[in-house]
Amino acid sequence: MFRSFIFATAVLLAVRAWAVEPQIINIRTLPGQMRYDVTDFLVAPGAEVRLVFENLDDMPHNLVLFQAGTDVAAVAAKNLEKPELAVKRDWLPDDPRILAHTRAVGPKAREEVAFKAPLQDGRYPFVCTFPGHAQSMRGQMQVARQGPGLTGLKFAVYLGDWKALPDFAALTPHREGAVADNLVQLKFDDYKNQFGVVFTGKVTAAKEGDYTFLLAADDGARLFVGGKKVTDHNGNHNVREMREDRVHLKAGEHDFRLEYFQTTGAAELFVAWFGEDFTTTPLSKWVPENFKDLGPKIRKTPPATMPLVVGTEPVIYRGFMANAGGRPIAVGYPGGFNLAWSVDQLNLALLWRGAFFDAGRHWTDRGEGSPPPLGYDWVRTSGEAAPPFAILPTAEAPWPRSERKAADMEIRADGYQWKGYALDEKRFPTFRYEWGGVKVTDRFDVQGEATAGGKLVRTLKLAGPIPANAWLRVGVGTIQPAEGGFLVDGGAFGPHESKYLVTVEGGRIAGSNLLVPARAEIKITYAWPGGHAGHAH
Amino acid sequence: MKSLRLLSPLLLATALVHAADLLESDYYKITTFPTPKETALEVGSIELLPGGKLALGTRRGEIWIVSHAEGNPANVAYKLFANGQHEVLGLAWKDGALYETNRYEVAKLTDTDGDGRADLFDTVCDKWGLTGDYHEYAFGSRFDKNGDLWITLCLTFSSHSNAEFRGWALRVKPDGTLVPTCSGVRSPGGIGFDADGEAYFTDNQGPWRGACTLQHLVPGTFQGSPPSLRWYDLASNMGPRPIAPNDRSYMVAERARIKELVPPAVYMVFGKIGNSSTFICCDLSQGKFGPFPKQIFIGDQSHSNIARVFLEEVNGVKQGVVFPFLQGFKSGLIGGRMDDGSGQLFVGGSDRGWGAKGGQPYCFERVDWTGRVPFEIHEMRAKLDGFELTFTQPVDPATAGKPDSYKAREFTYLYRQEYGGPEIDEVIPKITKVTVAPDNKSVRLTFDKLTKGHIHELHVDGLRSATGLPILHPVAYYTLNEIPK
Incomplete structure (x- = not known):
């Protein structure tokens, strides 16, 4: 047949959808096509999402986002059963599974909707609930799956005035202990200057594949996974310098070792990872606020060929x-x-x-x-x-x-x-x-x-x-x-x-x-x- | 089916069928035809040809000749007559030739070598403009009693008139002369004639249209959608340019200001009757299509259904009532044509672009009356202080005489530039008196209040026929442009 609506399953390839700032999703109606230009977008669990909906068509449309698993065709059909009531609601279904929605947006008009993405990963369908539109005006918001965190995380604090990472193995720790929440963090005691920390623990790959680690540090840091050096981010630098390195891991537990040192001034450490089937997942307590390179993946509808x-x-x-x-x-x-x-x-x-x-x-x-x-x-x-x-x-x-x-x-x-x-x-x-x-x-x-x-x-x-x-x-x-x-x-x-x-x-x-x-x-x-x-x- | 038709309605009505068991399909049967595998038969127009054949014009620009569509759908046969035309939304047969209305022109198609395919495409008239916007549809009628063909041209983007005569109804004389006929068209979906040969078109909800409408094309008038007003310089026969309507006003108020403004004859109430009105078919079968001779049947592309309209003229203005009639078509209906000889109604369409009920991307179907008379409101006429209803079967005087059997509501739409609009200014009238005629075939309702310009919605759920049947479609929407003097 000649209909070309593609709702294929998206493969989350190296998705990096996690961010602190609101994720801005721009969706427009395609004029005269009864379609949205974006039919698939990805957000992080719990993300603040700002949806900007622009109606370029010459008739009104809306965008209604539902809980994962909602049969939006059935919702739209039900909406038509009592049209005299639906028309009073501007065709917004009376349905408790609505997560977020625009109002009826007139031709050439726009509306912004802010909402918090669910924590549960999954596919959340959205649809235009004007009569007849749901057949083609559909899409899905994917809430990305978070990866696993670290386990058995321990720290060892060293004191010293270094210009670069020392050979910690040759030094004696000032203090050692377990990190209860398994998140890399620097607020041990009240050391602000001239110290170093070595974190050791386990990172678990659910399956064999490529994994990418993100590392930002002020001052310097070095990351080892499975005994191999993944990232050498040595020297005294700003936390804005984000390093990104990929490593191939076999399924199972791998040693995680992160070395860090601080001279004076600001002290921050950020580490995170993402895989082929999960989104960027922080492994540190602190995350940089200006970390914007985490745009959502969106899918545009392809044209048909005849x-x-x-x-x-x-x-x-x-x-x-x-x-x-x-x-x-x-x-x-x-x-x-x-x-x-x-x-x-x-x-x-x-x-x-x-x-x-x-x-x-x-x-x-x-x-x-x-x-x-x-x-x-x-x-x-x-x-x-x-x-x-x-x-x-x-x-x-x-x-x-x-x-x-x-x-x-x-x-x-x-x-x-x-x-x-x-x-x-x-x-x-x-x-x-x-x-x-x-x-x-x-x-x-x-x-x-x-x-x-x-x-x-x-x-x-x-x-x-x-x-x-x-x-x-x-x-x-x-x-x-x-x-x-x-x-x-x-x-x-x-x-x-x-x-x-x-x-x-x-x-x-x-x-x-x-x-x-x-x-x-x-x-x-x-x-x-x-x-x-x-x-x- | 034939044997059913021989049974008298009375016999059927007394067959003690349980009321709740009766469905639309007991009265009107929809037959779905298989369609040619090599194409998507997105029917946009249908015409009858001599010898019991049909011609179908499609949105993909093809014209198919159909044989044996009157009987078993398995026997239907298709032959491609022409292709490569630009959306064939009008077909008319005259004197051995097929005339098509496509976006570019009205053309006469002839098969000169008799191989079943058109080989001569004579342009009759193309004196209108196009900018290349997809919305610039052209719908063509059949020939009227004067031998003229009527065309309605959709606005550019369905909201602007960026080329000559976008948003106009035009007539094409047999010699190809163009006669500008009405301004004020927005986004037409169909064009046709009533039993007297008066022309109408259906317009779609949008700017200046609170809902889809059935519009009476009175030559020289303004049909309400103002972008078209810019072309009066090209239409000296139309007289001076009408003044433009005020935004966020009422049709009643603007009719008082603009003498050329013709109100919609019927509002095809949005969401209830349909969302996208299309073909206009007047039943001239003299009873072969059931108990509604001379009434008008209107398709809907979004709801994939057909509505029924009864029109009357009050104080010189056409107005009337729309009832639900038949639903369950496989795709959005666009083209429709009744075979007046057999009373068979052929319809077809597609869901492309705007979506439709039915589940199929396109369809070609036929409606046959089963011979059984549904219990329906036959006609609804406006009176000085209420309405008169007639019925297709005698009513039960007890339920028909009870005011509780009726529920009325009045509302209107704003006349505004903004797209569509809600039902506003609701009035709940009291039905103060109900009089059943001695022959039990009509009922006179007296309202405490009629509102000029409002749509008068009437529910008759409590009413029963003499044999105990409820009304098959117990709702009516009467557009009261004028209250009879």
Whole structure:
């Protein structure tokens, strides 16, 4: 099916979601898609969370966070059973399992909600409880699992005036003892200056894997796990210098040894660790207040893909498309040629080769946006909102434009009428329009493969009295004669160079325009420089 | 089914069926069709073709020709007639050709070589603007009695009019001429005609719409949503530009200020009738679809249901009542068309973008009347001091004559720029008198107070038919734009 809602289980890879400051979670509604832009975020147990909810959609939405395990679909369905009551609550369910919620937030409005994350790890679903919205407007807050703390923690205090960590093994402790709460801490007795401490205990890895230790110290510190030095953070420095080192541990208990020294001034020591399945867990009593590098992991919803594949017949797709003019008709031809013909410009707007178009954005959710085509070597042939034909006093005169005055949008030039298109027995389209009393048909045929020197052959036929001094504009940009025709550089847009080769009998370079006199039949060929894929780059 | 239809309603009503056992499905049966495997049949429009065939236009821009949809759903057959169109939300058949309304244009589609696929796409009219916003839908009607086709154009972002005639209802003459017809459209969901050929569209809750509405398209009028007012310079036939409505006002108050303003004929009360009104189907089957000839059936994309509307004209203004009718469709309904010959109602839709009940992403379904007459309020008419109800079956005069069998409530919505709105200014009227007609087929209710502009909600849970049945849908919402003089 074509629905693309992904609620996959998140794997907590090296998550570091613990923080003292409130965690700010920004969630927005995606306009026209009935989705949140963030469907998965992670917080630390008990964290102060500030949820900033911004509704970019054109209808009201809310965000209601529930206890882990709540069937939000059932809650939303129940809400609809007594709509007259639900509407009085602005569709907020009457349900004791609500942990936090926004009010009904109107279009283009925002609201902030502050709450304390639960201590219990797990997945806490959130949903929009407006009728019908819960089907797609869902997500989850994950409360991270805390890792285990230290066990059997002991301390040994040494006295001395050092500039760096001494060899504690060669010294005699001033005082030794057990740390009752198993948290690394410095407030032993009332020593403030010229002392050192060695902590020893056990750290337990639940399973074999990589574990990361964080260490900050003022002054110096050194960490050993399993007898191996993990972090050497020696010297006299500021506590803001956070060290982060990874170690591979087998499942089971490992020796933990942390050495520390203090000369004078501030004295702080922070140690923490995180693993593949638990979040940053402090192993010290003190934690730095300015420790901000602990942002939540968020998951954005990926777009769906529905590429339209061209077989033996051309594929026609009428839909909004970037750089393709107003009311584009995209055609994917056999041979890897693709074009977009703008019904507002009544002209070829865009050429590209390779894959045709991905309808995924238009055919999921509300179909928002003007996506670019697929493929490569895009070429913009008409460049701006302008009519295909014009009567000019001289060939060098400026080409007329056709735009709305109020907004920079294309509009059909005066005197033109779009008449539609016909498909031949091979389903190749011929576009039809009228310019004054002139009936114009415009069609494209393919010669060879777009990626192997092939050409697109365009035939315009004009029936009726053709005015004097009438020209067709074939290309816009920097134009020079090349290969028996013209090389047009339409000007780069995005990553595309927009260079193409044109042949047309009677073609004439007039400033930045490639013109050809209007006549009963005009044949134009289009190809990419070098012919083969990639040469245009 | 055929044999059931031969049974007289009276016979069925006296069959001593226990009241609580009777469901919507005893009266109207929903049949779900299998759909072509190679596509998502997101039905946006439905038209009848000669020879018992149907045409379906889809949100993915395809047009499918359907055969054998009248019988066993296993026999249904589909053939792709056209594709690559931009959201086909209108289909109309005339003189051997199929006309589509897509976002870009109204076009006439012809199969010139007889291979079953359209090969000629003649543009009839495309004289309106687009900016590329997804909300810029175009809904097209069938041909009206003059041979014109009606179009409603959604606003840009459903809130702005950033290109020509966004937020307008337009008519396209047979020669392709565009006739600007009504301003004030917001976000339409369907367009259709009543039994007299008057045109209506459904609009969706949003800015300046407290709830979804059924709107009477009187040429030359303003339908209430102001962003469209900027295009009067392009519509000389419409006369001067109306003044804009005041924000946070009332429809009644603004009607007194703005002479071109037409109030909603019916509010499709939000959350109770539906949340997203769509197709408009008038029952012209002369009884083949049951006891509601000439009444209007309206789809809902969010609730995946159909509501029933009875309209009357009071003091020159259309107004009327909406009742729940049938729910349980597989996806959000968008397109609907009744075969007036057989009385079969074909519907379809999708849940895409706004969500819907039903559990399926899209559907194509049929509704058949089983031949059994449900006990329902048939019509509800406004009177000087109350309402008159008629019923599909004779009432039990004892329960029907008891004021306690009725409960009424009056409310309205603010007329405001902000999205939607709560039910406000509640009035609880007293029903001071109940008179049952001698033939037991109608009841006259006298209220101590009617409120002009309010929706009058009436519950009739206590009422019983002569055979002891409760009303199948015992609630009605009457939009009282005008109190009869």
